[in-house]
Amino acid sequence: MDVIWGVSVDEVAWGGAIAFYLFLAGIAGGAFLTASMTDLFSKKQYPKVIQSGAYIAIVSIIVGLGLLVVDLGRPFSFWKLLLHVNMGSVMSIGVFIVSGFTGLSVVYGVLVWLNAAAQKQIRITSANTEVAATSVGQGLQAFRKPVAGLGILFSIGTATYTGFLLSAVTTNNFWHTPFMGIEGIPFLPILFLVSAISTGLAATLIGALNCGDLTTYKKIDMVLIILEIVLIFILYLSVKPVFFSGSMAVLFWLGVVILGLMSPLLLSIYSLAKHKNVILPVCGMVVIGGFCLRYFVVYTGQLFK
Amino acid sequence: MAKKYSMIINLAKCIGCQACTVACKFQNKVPEGQFRTKTPANGLKGTYPNVSQYFIKEACQMCQKAPCVSVCPTKASYYNEDGVVLIDVDKCVGCKYCMTACPYDARFLNKETGAADKCTFCYELKVSKGEKPACVSTCVGGALMFGDLNDPLSEASQFLAKHKGEVRKPELGTHPNVNYIYEGVVK
Numbered sequence: 117m118d119v120i121w122g123v124s125v126d127e128v129a130w131g132g133a134i135a136f137y138l139f140l141a142g143i144a145g146g147a148f149l150t151a152s153m154t155d156l157f158s159k160k161q162y163p164k165v166i167q168s169g170a171y172i173a174i175v176s177i178i179v180g181l182g183l184l185v186v187d188l189g190r191p192f193s194f195w196k197l198l199l200h201v202n203m204g205s206v207m208s209i210g211v212f213i214v215s216g217f218t219g220l221s222v223v224y225g226v227l228v229w230l231n232a233a234a235q236k237q238i239r240i241t242s243a244n245t246e247v248a249a250t251s252v253g254q255g256l257q258a259f260r261k262p263v264a265g266l267g268i269l270f271s272i273g274t275a276t277y278t279g280f281l282l283s284a285v286t287t288n289n290f291w292h293t294p295f296m297g298i299e300g301i302p303f304l305p306i307l308f309l310v311s312a313i314s315t316g317l318a319a320t321l322i323g324a325l326n327c328g329d330l331t332t333y334k335k336i337d338m339v340l341i342i343l344e345i346v347l348i349f350i351l352y353l354s355v356k357p358v359f360f361s362g363s364m365a366v367l368f369w370l371g372v373v374i375l376g377l378m379s380p381l382l383l384s385i386y387s388l389a390k391h392k393n394v395i396l397p398v399c400g401m402v403v404i405g406g407f408c409l410r411y412f413v414v415y416t417g418q419l420f421k
Numbered sequence: 422m423a424k425k426y427s428m429i430i431n432l433a434k435c436i437g438c439q440a441c442t443v444a445c446k447f448q449n450k451v452p453e454g455q456f457r458t459k460t461p462a463n464g465l466k467g468t469y470p471n472v473s474q475y476f477i478k479e480a481c482q483m484c485q486k487a488p489c490v491s492v493c494p495t496k497a498s499y500y501n502e503d504g505v506v507l508i509d510v511d512k513c514v515g516c517k518y519c520m521t522a523c524p525y526d527a528r529f530l531n532k533e534t535g536a537a538d539k540c541t542f543c544y545e546l547k548v549s550k551g552e553k554p555a556c557v558s559t560c561v562g563g564a565l566m567f568g569d570l571n572d573p574l575s576e577a578s579q580f581l582a583k584h585k586g587e588v589r590k591p592e593l594g595t596h597p598n599v600n601y602i603y604e605g606v607v608k
Binding site for chain 2: 130
């Protein structure tokens, strides 16, 4: 670097690892929400959806946290985040929300797994040995629904936290954008929550492919996609055009808008009309679009100040 | 009484020699390729032969309402008893949140320690012993001044009483303790 003439490289403090972490935390929150809501409130039985969501949540949040730790300047001192607390820092509060969520999702995943294993056993064994299944594993199942309920709070917390983390940077014109110009209501937590539920649901459906009728879920995902399109439109009008320029223009228009929102929406409408099964391409595009959104937000906020 | 240390940078007197840049690197053993302070050329204006430009010293602005301190998750970034923003290297995990928050790009991740790093006003090594920061005492053109603004008799207070000091990006409400004097400079 030239000290006098200030030839600086476009360096960002937070790069791809953080974008990927924010994306994975969203997926984890959304997948957990899908599984636990189904578990608690659905009249129909969707065991595969519950399993898919519960397992995806665990894997995503653990991989995400791993990326977060590796991205630290001093990875081996990550435990100091638990020791020194600053209640005024969103990141410090987030450490506890995400830790709580990780713990709950692991417990929930184990309970879901035990339940599935027990169900399988019942199906295999004959009627007179069914008693064996109602052992320790079944006793623990009493905790499954309370864990799911508490987990819902933590999964919403985790998904919105990823937005608050960025929006709390008051000196960043893009990240700090308020919702509809209302000072005090930051935009990103709302956008990231909707995107998290949408991508988490999509990932869960990919994991539960060909497991009966998923029409209800497809319709929910369509509503979420439409909601996200509205939010992205509001965002586009709320900030300066420079944030959608240069290399970020391609990522935004191609990745976020066309691949992540418009194509899956049109394909879903088409599939509902023609009764075609297009879960894999629709959900795949939603998930990739969700990653593009995080990458776009993380980078454009730092590149153009 | 608590101190309010401030640096005053008189831009018209700066010749861009980078003595401050070098003195800081030696004093604070800043890793190669990294800088706590640097003085790039700025504001190239006009058409030949009527051109002007000036040099502007950049470093931590020692905000009284520092975004880096409020976002730090471990309280590694803090204000000391004299209002100077410092980093407790032992508490820092290197999350870079402060670097995203600083509107002056004053911070970097020290290559050797992995912790956030920036100008300290040479607090530990010089100022706490009654000396001036390394950049100030080495400045060739006399462009740099340092002192306690809570002491009305200090050189810094006396100078600011007569000249108009400006802070960078005042609209962000960070209330920096580094004042720039633009008198005699085409902004």
